[in-house]
Amino acid sequence: MKIASIIVAAGRGNRAAGGAECPKQYCPIGGVPMLARTVEAFVEHPLVDDVLVVIHRDDRALYAAASAAFEGRLLDPVEGGARRQDSVRAGLEALVERQPGGVLIHDAARPLVDAALITRVIDGLKTDAGALPCLPVTDTLKRSEAGRIVGTVARAGLWRAQTPQGFKFDAILDAHRAAARDSTLDFTDDAAVAEWSGIDVALVEGSEHNRKLTTAEDLKIADEMLRTGNETAGGTVRVASGYDVHALGPGDAVILCGVSIPHDKRLVGHSDADVALHALTDALLGTIADGDIGTHFPPSDERWRGASSDIFLKAAADKVRQAGGEIVHMDVTLLCEAPRIGPHRDKMRTRIAEIVGTDVSQVSIKATTNEGLGFVGRNEGIAAMATATVRLP
Incomplete structure (x- = not known):
């Protein structure tokens, strides 16, 4: 099966940059732009055929600098939309002519994804229409109102969703096209779009290292980890x-x-x-x-x-x-x-x-x-x- 990957990098996550103008996906971690690390994981994977990045219309220069090392190995970037699902749909439409059998949709803000996780998602598409990497919820969950705890949420059967989320290409493209016809629909990830449209999605094992970098503190921790080559300095x-x-x-x-x-x-x-x-x-x-x-x-x-x-x-x-x-x-x-x-x-x-x-x-x-x-x-x-x-x- 031909596999394409979409990396969603059209967000405006400036707060993670610690006050800098640079959106977080272009901030350096371990001396390399975050997006470059994310792209590398997919470009170097032997089972991934095409890699396409969805960017913000104002980030052409930033993207060119971050992707320079992969010249000739990436499809031309496409501009995203106002919402994440709009950006994903733009990426899917740009891949139609490539005719992939499966597609992996990944957040640029997860640059620590490894080859083993990508392989597990691709393997999941051999038997299912969708594959979602997840980790079980292990912390106790509380419900609050007005700053006070009002209940405990049972964690049995609850999972933390990650990306890349894999799907049979035609199925997820049809689902996104259908969702776009109703402007009231707003989904936080592609598994939610799949669920809404009736696509069967199987769980595959995620990775604790595949964390999403959201805040300035997240970037600092990742930067220290990559610079030392170890999650603890020395040792x-x-x-x-x-x-x-x-x-x-x-x-x-x-x-x-x-x-x-x-x-x-x-x-x-x-x-x-x-x-x-x-x-x-x-x-x-x-x-x-x-x-x-x-x-x-x-x-x-x-x-x-x-x-x-x-x-x-x-x-x-x-x-x-x-x-x-x-x-x-x-x-x-x-x-x-x-x-x-x-x-x-x-x-x-x-x-x-x-x-x-x-x-x-x-x-x-x-x-x-x-x-x-x-x-x-x-x-x-x-x-x-x-x-x-x-x-x-």
Whole structure:
């Protein structure tokens, strides 16, 4: 499928420039105009065929300077409209002659988008008419009136939408054309236009790094991050591993990665015997050289009999942060003949992210069998290996 990308850069976000006249999409971050960084992500992607930028009519000179490094690799820019959806429609109309099968629509103010996220959106278009990168809402949400809290909003099923948002080209073009015929309609993103017109849009995994730069403080943080090549100035990265095994006994469920999975056996241990969380706890403690799970939660202590292993993992994560550390990534490999891990993988990743307080994109879960060999192959137990990556000052 031929893929085109539209980068929407027609806004007037001057407040992010800290009082400068330059619209934010042309402000430098890490010594390079924001728009140039955004364009580069799509121009360099091997699955993207065409890249078109929608600009404000007053920004021709700024655009020429920001895009100079990509001469000959971009389609001619088009001028946007009064609203974002008008600008997107202008970009879509300009692509009609290129006849793309799919289109990615991205905000210029998200210059930290990476190739992996772009690929996930493109892959989503192989099976669905739309693909929307999202992150789950993890903060508690409150409703207010007159400056006072009046209620709590349930966050279950709520997601933070990002861009690029991908669509089958003809479907989203028709949707935008239809929306333009009703001047009362005003949409904040293209997924909303798709939803209004009945286009089926699937969720794909977003990225916490794909943040939208809105304020002057956002630009400052991004500038510092890109100039240092690290989200913290200086520091060191540590990687540590953990391993654990528990026997299987009579039961009706196993607890793995904080998720209860129906099974004809259970894991046997002093606590809930969550072998995956135990291995990950050891890995996190290893990054700060602070012993292991037995050091802090000895099985001889009756306080931990039957305890939920999320207590241990959260304590390890807290110790990392108390040491000034930032958890970058966690990887768990489960070794078992049964149960099947695949159907529960996303729930496991989400649960670990909740316990540790990270984004789900920082959690990886894998599984393998032992090909019938050893205690794992004989269904006598389940083992887990874990690796944690932490950045320390």
